[in-house]
Amino acid sequence: MFLRMGFIVGQAGMLESLAMLVLAYAIIGFTVLSICAISTNGAIEGGGAYFMISRALGPEFGGSIGLMFFLANVASTALYIFGLVEAMLSFFGPEGQLVPNIFEHGKWWSYLYGSIILLVCLIVCVVGADIYAKTTFLIFVVVMVCIASIFISLHLKKNYYSLYHPVTIFLSLQFPCKTKYSSTYAHFTIDYTTSVPQNFIKVFAVLFNGCTGIMAGANMSGDLKNPSRSIPVGTISACIITFLVYMALIILISATTPRILLFCNYSFLLTINLWSPFVAIGVFASSLSAALSCLIGASRILYALARDDLFGMWGVTTSSGNPIVAVLFSWFLVQMTLFIGQVNTIAPIVTIFFLISYAATDLACLALEWASAPNFRPTFKLFTWHTCVLGFISCVVMMFLVQALYTSISVVVLIVLLIIIHYRVPTSSWGYISQALIFHQVRKYMLMLDVRKEHVKFWRPQILLMIKNPRTSCQLIRFINSIKKSGLYVLGNVTIGSLAEMSSDQLSPQYNHWLNLVDEIGVKAFVELTLSKSVREGTEHLLRISGLGGMKPNTLVLGFHD
Template sequence: MPGAAFASCFAASKRGGTVNPTGSPSAPGAHAGARGILCLLRVAAGHGGPGTPSQCPVLGVVRAQLTGMLTSPISSAGFVVGHAGLYQALAMFAVAYFIIGMTVLSVCAIATNGALDAGGAYYMISRALGPEFGGSIGIMFFLANVCGSALYVLGLVEAVVDSFGQKAGTGVHVLPQSYWYELLYGTVLLALCLLVCLVGASIYAKATFLIFLIVAGVLGTILVSFFATRPIGVPIRLPRFNGSEIENGSFTGFSLATLRDNLGGGYAVDYTTGQMMSFSSVFAVMFNGCTGIMAGSNMSGDLKRPSYSIPRGTISAVLFTYLVYNLLAFLMCATCNRTLLQKDYGFLRDISIFPPLVTVGIYAATLSAAMSNLIGASRILYALARDDLFGRALALAKKTSASGNPVMAVILSWLVVQLVLFSGKLNTIAGVVTTFFLLVYATVNLACLALEWASAPNFRYLPTFRYFTWHTCLLGIAGCCVMMFLISPVSASASLGFLLILLLALHYLSPSSTWGYISQALIFHQVSPYLLMLDVRKDHVKFWRPQMLLMVQNPRGSARLIDFVNDLKKSGLYVLGHVELQDLDTLPSDPLQPQQDSWLSLVDKLNVKAFVSLTLAPSVRHGVRQLLFTSGLGGMRPNTLVLGFYDDEAPQDGLARHPAFTSAREEVPLGFPPLRAPATPKLLSPREYVGIVADALKMLRNVLLARQLESLDKAWELRRAASPPPTIHVWPVNLLRPDSARYADTCSLFLLQMACVLNMARAWRRARLRLFLCVEAGAMPHAQEEKLRQLLKDLRIQAQIQLVPWDAVTPEEEEEEEGAVNFPANTTQVSDEYVCAANKLVLEQSPAPAVRFLYLPRPPADTSLYPLYLHQLELLTRGLGPTVLVHGVSAVTSTQL
């Protein structure tokens, strides 16, 4: 329990009243002791802000830890052994310090792996886990210190009033007692702390060694008293309903009989609260006094060599207090009977050879703890403001004095502590303080665990600090979480809820940071083994999915197309490719690096799940080849190339009209050049464009040519109930081959698969597939329809079949040229009139669909016919609206399980 509560118990044990439950060790407020007095006083001296770190040796860290942690064994050991007995008390100490030890190992591991700045645990967590965790834990750490300062002030006021109050004092009865008077006393003490923090911090820093000597002197006096004090009886006045009753406790000196009586547990009713004690309740009180382990790490901004001082100082202090706990437990069990241990928590003053020193030491340590928590809160607030996680909300806390002391952060922290003092309820404050600190410690373990699991090369723990593994981190997290709920389930649940709210708020509202994100390292560490497990030799048609490479010249004219392909990829790989026509030999540096951020910002803005792959090449065709060969990784490589259509239409800035940008206040420019003017020559010739298609087919890549996708209107998606469902027209027949009416070749099945995949996307689920069956006279259309319907059933594709007469389109002159039409890739032998008739046939099918899928024939083998081939494709798709020409080269459908 804190020094204030201990002093309160001393006073209460001498007067004839009940000790206030908030001053008892059984209250949840019995926690931590004076935290980090020496280190925070050094921070208060002006080293917490900008400036040169002071050279603080390991002894300084030890003093900081011991000043805060020695008060708890002195004050709560008697309570623990009185109820639990020596055996169970030793077991409690071992379990508690095991949990604390795991956290200490994590603190030391992080402290030895990089330069630390002011902020202690906040700085460690924010730099390890990122701004969301860092900011939320920083706020909770700030509130824990604020409430801790108020806790110590209220406890000290209670102890002073118990000793010198007019109603219940055991000394000089001079202090009036009421809520407002006690609030006044607390305000005066807090104002003294504020004055020292603002003006006299350097003087107080010089006095920290004296405070440490006082606390150590109290411990030394108590240890000597066990040997020097003769056996005495200690009268104990206990309150009853009809008055009071006096019981006699005994200090027997060293006695084997006394030790034997105190070996086992003897849980009884706590005389300060009237509650029955148990193993869990006593353990919770004892554990509260072990949580002052961050004092050394809070000195991170003031240490010249934190990686050297923090591990040695923190571990030494924790081990020393553990030994003190065990030593005091043994001495108490061997010299004090159970009545004295259970009925008088302030018995150490009665048996001390110099009782005033105990009182003075506890009072001084409690006041120092209040001040150190105030300074610690101000430094955390200053660090949060300096990191700019909360924007203008904490801008005022950035202001510092000429010496670097964050005076505005101190004043704001003092104001919040003053507001907490108005509650006057120690029990409520104490539960919040304990759970907040334990949550901070659990997050420190989580930060260390994340760094260890990420296996980043820059997180090196050998040979600087080698005494931790991910097992110790997990044990620390589990121990802290269990103790949170064991001490106060309500406070623990509320703290976790508050943490979750802060995490979500910072995730959506805070600006991006330059600290690095541990999530990226963890994702990389987990993904890379799975990528290695993707074996292309184990691919099977049943598990095929589209993996798209969309070539984009300028995103301003391709925004709708980028959206459309995102719907078409069906959770597969999606890569946005771009070719920059430059020669690296003539450039001073890589011109693609500055463009990378613009492309990634575009992906974020459009909310598409795509990678970006940029390349330099002397021509577009060479660049596309490079991307087809090199894009992707392992089993995740593009199997489908998507190109915009080559025509003479003027490009339109779809990016400026895209909802992702029209709803934003800022303008669109992401570093992309303006669109090409209509009179400007293209970077790509028709022959080179068709050559890209031919190259992709030679490399066994499927090809999609998208025309007029920028005119795709998805307004029907916003008025789902009012509008009829859109349709997707599918023409799985080669319209440039009049003699062909087959629907079961590889290309037709691939076309059907792509239409079906689009229909499975969330935005297209209301759409209806309409499949067109071209029939000739005398060809038994009903039999063909039934055959096609059976194929769709086998492929599990739901589509409406519509018969279309084919004879009116096939020109007589093409029928006579059997040699021309029978050549597999010869699509250039049909006349323009035939192609226009086929275009008219497609256009006459009503109602107009949202998008059409047409069969893309293979380019001719003669490269001189490439321009004519492209001309026929332009005639075929002219005026059709959003259209996708599809050519597949691999089997993608399966009728078997």
């Protein structure tokens, strides 16, 4: 906000900047509703978005999306450190606006400054996230004071730019070419820091990065006393406050500052402030806090992945429960990312990673809603499947608009991760949303299958094959499978006895072995087992009660007596 709001208004103008802001918050607003719904549906453990997605969509989707979200936090940490270094050089560099010639300017100097800042963040993370959690309110107060100083300065300070007045906004809207306040409409030009021509999408990518902190509370779910309440209240409150602050800044900056200044000086807020160090303090506090939040979030996500045996090598913790190995690995990746060296270069990458995570969160909430899962009973009711669909579609569309190439690569990587995790991770005990969705759809279509509308033209064999000894009947099972012509195929077995005479049900342990047999032989068949006084009586029972609705056996097959 301190470093890029002038850039956004200068390039896009007031009207398109406000349109970008509304679009960005519409996208994250739908996702916020999904986050609130999932976070109020029972207990939330550490891992934030990864925990919510994995428990809804299963380990394959959860692990792949969780890893992408981990990379998003890593890249976002580097982004905030880039911004902090850029501000340091602007305030205290060779042409520093506060105190010049304290820091040297250059690519490797910037990398050194970024590495030192990252080392400070690492020390805080190693000592423990409790220190950061205890200072967040103080950081919040400092940042709000700095923001208030900007608003007061724009209202009160008469400088060589202009003085804010409501008439200024009216004139700039009605006669943008006849006043010196010409920041109403867009005028995209070259970014002086990267020499890259700008457009709506590139500027939107920069703006969107200022709105991607909605997962910060969810990422620290393991450190919250009552995450089911804290996450919705904190996330919604943060979105409303930041939206109002951004909107007010866009209007005031557009009405008071010449566009030429916005083009060539990203630190113009320092010049117009009543006390210039306020802006520097706000930049340092907000950037350092955001970098710490993302680094802590990245380490917690990686630790949650390791704890679920998806990436087990990062699950080592200290005696206090701090995931030290995950912290060190996250720090190493951020250190490598610092080689990129520019805020506007890494901004689209961070945006795509976050949009993938947001789309997955919307998809998880949508799947739970569509499956009508009985365990999905969130106390947060301000969402529907429509908001989930809109959030998912808007995230996917914006990913391709921001950077189609990076998005395509990310999707390919996501699919590869999904396949790898599917084959290397053992079956989890979380449950699979795919099974709930399949049940919901099968039940719906089974009710639509009306036996009164059957016709001889579409008759097909629906076979009940009675099996005594599966070890000697494999060939018979395969033969009947080849003649069923896509019809119902049921393998039946009768055990002589009575449940009243048994201490426990002997059929339940056998059922899984029969299913394993079906998988091993490779046939598409159901299994039905029953207890009866005779084989004949048991066969009659199975013939009558097997199947459901319009899918019931119409053909009985018995093997030769051996």
